Amino acid sequence: MDGQTPKTSSSKKPNVAKSSIDVYAAQCDECKKWRVIHSEEEYEEIRSKISTEPFYCNKKSGVTCDDAADIEYSASRTWVIDKPDLPKTPEGFRRHLVARKDYSKLDTYYITPKGKRLRSRNEMAAFLKQNRKYEGLSASDFDFAPPKVMEDTVPEIFSKRGSDSVRKKIKMTKNEDKSADITGEEDFE
Numbered sequence: 001m002d003g004q005t006p007k008t009s010s011s012k013k014p015n016v017a018k019s020s021i022d023v024y025a026a027q028c029d030e031c032k033k034w035r036v037i038h039s040e041e042e043y044e045e046i047r048s049k050i051s052t053e054p055f056y057c058n059k060k061s062g063v064t065c066d067d068a069a070d071i072e073y074s075a076s077r078t079w080v081i082d083k084p085d086l087p088k089t090p091e092g093f094r095r096h097l098v099a100r101k102d103y104s105k106l107d108t109y110y111i112t113p114k115g116k117r118l119r120s121r122n123e124m125a126a127f128l129k130q131n132r133k134y135e136g137l138s139a140s141d142f143d144f145a146p147p148k149v150m151e152d153t154v155p156e157i158f159s160k161r162g163s164d165s166v167r168k169k170i171k172m173t174k175n176e177d178k179s180a181d182i183t184g185e186e187d188f189e
C-alpha cells in the first residue's frame, strides 16, 4: 500500500477504511527470525492458533531457519503486535487497523461485505441482528482488541506531543509474537 496523504489539518477523523498495516510478519519459535507473511488471510490463519501451533520458518515453503530473516525488528518501521489467537475474520469481512496520527494507538474496524464500517462490538452485534443472512455469525467471531504499539519503534517526531510538523507516511508492520504479554485495550474515545 502506498497511499501517502500528507495533511496539515488537525481533524480527529481517522483515515477511513484505509488500513495502516503494510506488511505482515510472524516470528519463528525456533530461531526467532521474522518471516514476511504475504497475505492477510494467511497471517490471520497463523495468528488464530499461534498459542497451540507456534510458527516455524519451514511453514513457508522452501525456507529453513538457516535462511536470513525476511525482515528485522527495528525502528526503521513502526511495529505493532497483535494479541495471540484472535479469531480469523469471517469470510467477506475485513479487519482494518488504523493508526492514530501520533502513533499512540490503533483503532480496529471491521468492514462488512457491503462496505459498512463497524467500530465496536455493540455495532457488530446490532449489525448481525439486523442482517439475517449472517445469522451463522456472532459478535464473538470478531475481536476489536487493537494490537500493541511497540514504543521503541515509534518515530521520534511523535514521541513529543504538540510538535505539529510534517506528518510522515505510516509504515506499519503487524506481526506475531506468541510470547508477547499483551492485554487488549478496548477503550475508544
Ligand SMILES: [Zn+2]
Residues within 6 Å of the ligand: 028, 029, 030, 031, 032, 033, 056, 057, 058, 064, 065
Ligand atoms: Zn526459524
